[in-house]
Amino acid sequence: MRFYELHSVPDESSRYTGDYSINHKWGLPGVHCPTCDASWGSISEAYPSVDLSGLPEAKQLEKAWLEEDFSKFERLRAMVRPLVPASARLTPGTRFGPLVGSARGTFPQLYLLYAWMVIIRREALEQLQAEGLRGLKGCRTELRFRQRNAPELLELEMELHGSSHPDCLPPGGREPCETCGGYDSGLSKPPLLDKASLPEHLDLFRQRDRHGVIIITERFADTLRRLGFEEYALRELPVR
Numbered sequence: 001m002r003f004y005e006l007h008s009v010p011d012e013s014s015r016y017t018g019d020y021s022i023n024h025k026w027g028l029p030g031v032h033c034p035t036c037d038a039s040w041g042s043i044s045e046a047y048p049s050v051d052l053s054g055l056p057e058a059k060q061l062e063k064a065w066l067e068e069d070f071s072k073f074e075r076l077r078a079m080v081r082p083l084v085p086a087s088a089r090l091t092p093g094t095r096f097g098p099l100v101g102s103a104r105g106t107f108p109q110l111y112l113l114y115a116w117m118v119i120i121r122r123e124a125l126e127q128l129q130a131e132g133l134r135g136l137k138g139c140r141t142e143l144r145f146r147q148r149n150a151p152e153l154l155e156l157e158m159e160l161h162g163s164s165h166p167d168c169l170p171p172g173g174r175e176p177c178e179t180c181g182g183y184d185s186g187l188s189k190p191p192l193l194d195k196a197s198l199p200e201h202l203d204l205f206r207q208r209d210r211h212g213v214i215i216i217t218e219r220f221a222d223t224l225r226r227l228g229f230e231e232y233a234l235r236e237l238p239v240r
């Protein structure tokens with residue numbers, strides 16, 4: 001089985017006019033980690049099916065902010081932990097809940113709004129599920145459209161699986177930071193996946209130890225091609 005990194009096409013080559021002003025309903029703050037000295041603000045993990053409305057801090061988690069106090073970040077993360085999939089790392093900046101905001105224009109079947117976020121039209125998701133692809137979890141959005149024939153857009157929720165092979169890492173390997181759970185972003189060589197770490201039950205997932213990398217199986221790639229999906233690009237990730 002081959003594996004591919006899923007990418008978007010450059011904006012200038014898109015045939016579609018989709019335009020958005022959106023964000024997830026809730027999120028953990030960004031934070032500076034006292035152990036590894038990383039300042040976390042960029043997002044690469046999102047759980048759109050997770051509802052935080054029952055937490056006393058829900059209102060506070062609606063705004064995005066940079067938390068100075070790491071122990072406060074840890075308290076917030078511990079509260080969210082029981083509500084998310086077991087594979088979640090919950091790095092600072094992780095987002096939750098439906099996408100809210102406004103959108104307009106035309107949209108392809110499936111596309112990456114950011115490198116780490118996959119939006120899909122409901123009928124496209126149903127097509128892919130009917131083809132037997134596994135692990136496609138479409139989550140509703142709360143987007144406002146000011147147009148006729150607005151599409152129903154869903155966000156795909158992805159689990160974290162798969163690690164870099166030691167041969168592409170610096171000598172001695174690379175462990176996540178014990179405090180914030182983040183990985184040093186650098187690979188010392190071109191990316192290589194560790195075969196033993198890859199899930200056998202999913203056709204789509206996020207790479208566990210590389211920020212923002214979305215991986216699909218050869219089966220998924222073949223299906224996209226056969227069904228004529230547009231507006232995506234693939235790069236093969238070698239496996240050892």
Ligand SMILES: [Zn+2]
Nearest residue numbers: 033036177180
């Ligand atoms: Zn850290």
